Amino acid sequence: MAMRKTKELLLVAMMLALVVAARAAPCEVGQLTVCMPAITTGAKPSGACCANLGAQQGCFCQYAKDPALGRYITSPHARDTLLSCGLAVPRC
Incomplete structure (x- = not known):
């Protein structure tokens, strides 16, 4: 029984770590190349x-x-x- 709880806690901890890592994605401007038609011409994203x-x-x-x-x-x-994607426009 104790071993099962330990495994469950470990699984929860791993899932939380994945969520935190996903939110802390590094800045990679190359990911935005798929948006160039929308950003440069106003096409639908x-x-x-x-x-x-x-x-x-x-x-x-x-x-x-x-x-x-x-x-x-x-x-x-x-x-x-950004607005079309439902994202907030940043204020820098």
Whole structure:
């Protein structure tokens, strides 16, 4: 009985660790390439785009400060893309 509880606690701890790791996804601007049609032309964002934007949302201000990326991140189409995906527009 004690061994079973130990295994259950270990399983719960591992699941929590996975959730925390998933939320702390590193900033990888390459994940946003799937969003380029939406960001540059105003096309409707794909599901993959919205998922990647959600995963990278904590990185937007960092990207906005990058001279090579800032104009894309702060463009009107980028704002529309975020809103279309149901994501908040960051205030940096």
